[in-house]
Amino acid sequence: MSIALTPDAGLNPGEAAKRNDLAQRKPYIAAKLARITEMEERGEISPIIRLEKSYLCNFTCTHCSAEYYMDRHLKKVFQIVDERRKIDLDDIRRISREADELGLARFVITGGEPLVMKDFDEVVAAIDPDRHYVITDTNGWFLDLAKAKHLKSIGVEKVQLSLDSMVEADHDAFRNKPGSYKRVMRAIDAAREAGLNLILSTVLVKGRAKTDEFRQMCEFAKAKGIGLYVSYAKPTGSCTEHPEFVIEKEDADIVRELEKEYPVFTHMTPSYGSFKGCITVKGIITITSTAEVTPCPYIDFSLGNLRETPLKEILARGMRNPWLGPHRPDCLIGEDPQFIKIHTERTQGRTHLPVPWGQGFSDHDSLQDE
Amino acid sequence: MFATADTLPDLSLFDESGRCLPKGLNAPAHARSRRYFRLQPPRLDMPNLHARLRQHLGAGQGISTQDFCTRVDALRANLQADPHLAAITRGIGIPFILPRLEHHDVGTVLDKRYLPAIASAFGQRFPDYRFTSHHTRPLAGLLGVLEGSRHERLIEASQEREVVGLYFPCLSEYSVPAALEQVARLPDNFVLAGGYDTSAALVACPELLLRTDGYPPLLWLSALAENGKPGIGYHYEAYGYNLTFNRRPHLGMAAEYWSHGLSVLETV
Numbered sequence: 040m041s042i043a044l045t046p047d048a049g050l051n052p053g054e055a056a057k058r059n060d061l062a063q064r065k066p067y068i069a070a071k072l073a074r075i076t077e078m079e080e081r082g083e084i085s086p087i088i089r090l091e092k093s094y095l096c097n098f099t100c101t102h103c104s105a106e107y108y109m110d111r112h113l114k115k116v117f118q119i120v121d122e123r124r125k126i127d128l129d130d131i132r133r134i135s136r137e138a139d140e141l142g143l144a145r146f147v148i149t150g151g152e153p154l155v156m157k158d159f160d161e162v163v164a165a166i167d168p169d170r171h172y173v174i175t176d177t178n179g180w181f182l183d184l185a186k187a188k189h190l191k192s193i194g195v196e197k198v199q200l201s202l203d204s205m206v207e208a209d210h211d212a213f214r215n216k217p218g219s220y221k222r223v224m225r226a227i228d229a230a231r232e233a234g235l236n237l238i239l240s241t242v243l244v245k246g247r248a249k250t251d252e253f254r255q256m257c258e259f260a261k262a263k264g265i266g267l268y269v270s271y272a273k274p275t276g277s278c279t280e281h282p283e284f285v286i287e288k289e290d291a292d293i294v295r296e297l298e299k300e301y302p303v304f305t306h307m308t309p310s311y312g313s314f315k316g317c318i319t320v321k322g323i324i325t326i327t328s329t330a331e332v333t334p335c336p337y338i339d340f341s342l343g344n345l346r347e348t349p350l351k352e353i354l355a356r357g358m359r360n361p362w363l364g365p366h367r368p369d370c371l372i373g374e375d376p377q378f379i380k381i382h383t384e385r386t387q388g389r390t391h392l393p394v395p396w397g398q399g400f401s402d403h404d405s406l407q408d409e
Numbered sequence: 410m411f412a413t414a415d416t417l418p419d420l421s422l423f424d425e426s427g428r429c430l431p432k433g434l435n436a437p438a439h440a441r442s443r444r445y446f447r448l449q450p451p452r453l454d455m456p457n458l459h460a461r462l463r464q465h466l467g468a469g470q471g472i473s474t475q476d477f478c479t480r481v482d483a484l485r486a487n488l489q490a491d492p493h494l495a496a497i498t499r500g501i502g503i504p505f506i507l508p509r510l511e512h513h514d515v516g517t518v519l520d521k522r523y524l525p526a527i528a529s530a531f532g533q534r535f536p537d538y539r540f541t542s543h544h545t546r547p548l549a550g551l552l553g554v555l556e557g558s559r560h561e562r563l564i565e566a567s568q569e570r571e572v573v574g575l576y577f578p579c580l581s582e583y584s585v586p587a588a589l590e591q592v593a594r595l596p597d598n599f600v601l602a603g604g605y606d607t608s609a610a611l612v613a614c615p616e617l618l619l620r621t622d623g624y625p626p627l628l629w630l631s632a633l634a635e636n637g638k639p640g641i642g643y644h645y646e647a648y649g650y651n652l653t654f655n656r657r658p659h660l661g662m663a664a665e666y667w668s669h670g671l672s673v674l675e676t677v
Contacts, residue, residue: 080641082660288623295649299539309648314543314655316666365664366657367446368646369624377443406443406665 053264057236061172061196068172071144078142079313084354086318087145087174088138089325089336092126092162094151098178099215100203102242102284104276104337105151107392108327117390123329128158130330130345131165137350139170147199149176149325149336154186160193168194175199176240179226180219187226187233197236199268200226205255213242227263238266244284245272248293257301267303269294271373273337274383286373307370316368320357331393334363337372338382339392340399348396356396361406381408422493422595427500429579429591429671436586437663446626446666448501448578451614455481458504458613465530466522466612468508471571477506480573484673494596497671500579503617505609505672507563507572515564515604515633516548523608524654527615531652534615543655544643552643553636557589558601560632563672567605573675576602576610578617578628580669585642586661588631588669595671602670603632604643610670611645611652618647626668629659 062069075085094109106112113119126134135146146166153159153175166173174197175190182198190198200223204210207220230237239260247253260267271291272284297303304310306318315322319334320342326332331341332353342360343353358364362371362378371378385399386392393399423429431438455478462468469477481504489495512518524542531540554560566572580588592601600606607630611617618625627646635641640660646653659667 080658082640082658288621292621292649295651309543314657361665365662365666366627367624367664367666368627368648375445377445406439406445407441 065169065172067170068144071142072172074142075144076313083142084321084358085141085143085145086320086322086324086354087147088134088143089147089149089323090131090134090162090166091149091151091325091327092131092158093153093156093328095155096150096152096178097155097180097216098152098219100178100277101213101215102244102272102276102278102281104273104278106277107275107279107339109151113390119390121329121391123391124346125328126326126330128161128165131162132167134326134345134350135166135171137345139167141351141354143171145172145174147174147176152178152180154181163193163195168196172196176201177226178214178216178219179223180216182222182226182229184229184232187229187235191233191235195235197238198226198230199238199240200230202239202241202256205252205259209252227265238268240268240270243269243271243286243290243294244281245286245290248286248290248297254297257297257303260303261301265302267301269303269305271305271370273370273373274379275337275339275372275386279383285379288369288374291369291374305370307368316366317371319363319371320354320360321364321366324354324357327393331395333393334360334400335372339386339389339394340382341393341396342400343396356400356402359402360400360404362404363400417496420493421496423496423500423579425496425499427497427502427577427579428581429497429583431583431587431591434587434590436590436661437584438580438587438591439582439663439665442582442665446581446624446668447620448617448625449620450501451503451616453504453614455504459506461530461615462506462609462613465533466506466508466526466609468506468571468609468612470508472506472573477504477573480675481575484573484575484675488673497577497579497673500577501617502575502577502673503610503614505574505576505606505613507567507574507605507609509569509571510567513568514549515554516550516552519552519604519608520548523605523612526612527608527652527654530612531615535619535650538650538652540652541648541654543653551635552604552633554603555585555589555601555632555634555639557593558603558632559592559597560600560603563600563603563606563674566674574606575673576606576670577673578602578626578668578670580631580671581626582663582665582667583669584661584663585629585631585634585639585659585669587663592671598674598676600672600674601632602630602672604630606672607645607670615652618645618652619650620647621650624666627666629667629669631669
């Protein structure tokens with residue numbers, strides 16, 4: 040008969056301790072993170088910036104959302120080379136400054152596999168780890184203890200590590216990389232020993248939420264005290280060839296129930312007292328290797344190119360777009376059939392992604408579009 | 410099934426699904442809806458509704474189940490007799506009774522009476538799921554009634570007697586300012602829904618926001634705002650199979666996911 044109350048600001052004691060530690064070491068970043076709630080009350084946003092400087096990867100995963108951006112895909116499927124100008128360290132420094140001026144506080148280095156980038160350390164420095172909270176995605180292949188300690192030493196705060204099954208053979212098959220499960224297990228221990236914050240990331244395909252294997256992964260995350268980020272399979276990238284992977288609401292609702300028992304969450308899970316729903320633009324943007332900004336990792340429509348348009352205007356375009364800006368509880372590209380259809384039609388046959396501003400998204404978009 | 414739009418008279422203020430048409434409004438509202446976020450029409454078993462209102466909210470002490478049915482039927486009949494208004498009854502309308510309460514502070518009443526009633530009603534109906542209030546501060550002294558909402562009429566009436574009404578979540582994809590504009594064009598017994606009526610509807614019908622095959626809309630307590638902060642509101646929202654109460658900025662904007670309610674009260 041009682042009403043459950045969530046703790047103040049949505050921070051559990053563990054998160055509060057991490058925030059306090061960050062405030063000691065990097066007070067400028069901690070202050071920016073603490074201002075996000077008041078920014079949201081004013082209608083301002085503070086999305087995480089995912090930076091895809093390079094799509095090089097040592098894996099060929101079945102569900103890769105970045106596959107269609109990769110040189111290997113363009114060569115194999117279209118027999119072309121991407122001649123578009125790529126972002127460099129000067130671009131990243133400028134983007135970091137623009138983001139800082141807007142109060143944005145978090146960068147995720149992603150790819151491809153970030154840890155194969157020869158200039159990874161320079162990229163971290165260009166982002167400026169004293170001004171932005173730096174996270175890196177990784178498949179874990181190269182993340183041994185020495186590498187983890189090195190990441191920590193150059194200012195990386197957090198690692199997001201992909202794990203797609205608790206069944207070793209299934210993970211390796213999904214990742215098309217024998218031995219990758221063992222490397223993930225090694226990477227978990229290495230990251231923790233090096234003092235990096237760590238979350239596991241796993242892709243939820245239709246029906247998986249009900250399986251014993253998924254429950255085992257939740258148990259594993261709970262036992263290790265690690266957050267488990269669940270990313271719905273989206274009908275983009277390599278998954279375009281696997282529409283059967285796309286989840287139904289029941290799958291999402293099962294995960295919502297599991298959140299009560301396990302440290303499991305999706306991008307729609309309320310976090311730190313913030314209830315954004317779908318985080319397109321409001322909570323995340325992606326900068327591609329050609330300086331295009333997309334509203335989430337899985338939507339291949341650009342909101343603008345940072346060499347032509349300031350970040351502030353690009354974010355404003357996103358927020359006034361009827362698909363992206365308004366609050367909604369579901370995953371736009373993972374669950375809304377009408378948007379999925381539009382996205383599939385407008386990306387079909389495209390050699391160069393993302394679709395430029397004006398051809399995918401535009402200021403004329405309407406929810407009534409077919 | 411809904412009738413087709415062309416069977417409605419031109420003067421209807423509501424469409425074939427019971428949505429109030431946002432014609433000629435100045436504030437943001439979507440002219441058309443693709444009905445992506447929608448409620449599953451609940452089964453309205455009047456004795457059960459009455460029993461829940463009585464058990465969990467203490468409402469209907471002086472109103473028998475038969476009286477409740479009769480008065481709700483009369484409300485519906487009045488609406489159906491008016492060609493401007495009849496189509497509202499094609500949408501979802503939840504009968505409610507508000508208990509007579511002497512307390513004058515809306516926030517206190519929500520905290521002490523209505524939110525616990527929802528927790529109790531929802532918990533009884535869905536023992537495996539939760540009602541969660543994500544708002545941790547007391548609401549006492551925090552909330553005011555928006556000017557132009559007519560909602561003060563509902564509150565004043567509930568201080569004098571038990572109030573019977575129908576709650577229609579029919580202002581889908583409106584901003585709060587647009588909802589205020591719209592209510593001014595409707596008959597005097599229509600008020601913009603706020604805390605008591607929306608909550609009573611959820612006590613009567615705890616499954617209102619439960620949908621398994623898609624997503625229901627968020628329901629604003631639109632007639633209420635934080636004192637001095639008209640852009641901040643309170644709402645009920647599903648989270649999977651669970652129900653939540655929360656606060657968020659709406660900043661006068663419209664969203665496909667957001668809906669507001671109209672309550673139709675008995676004329677006295």
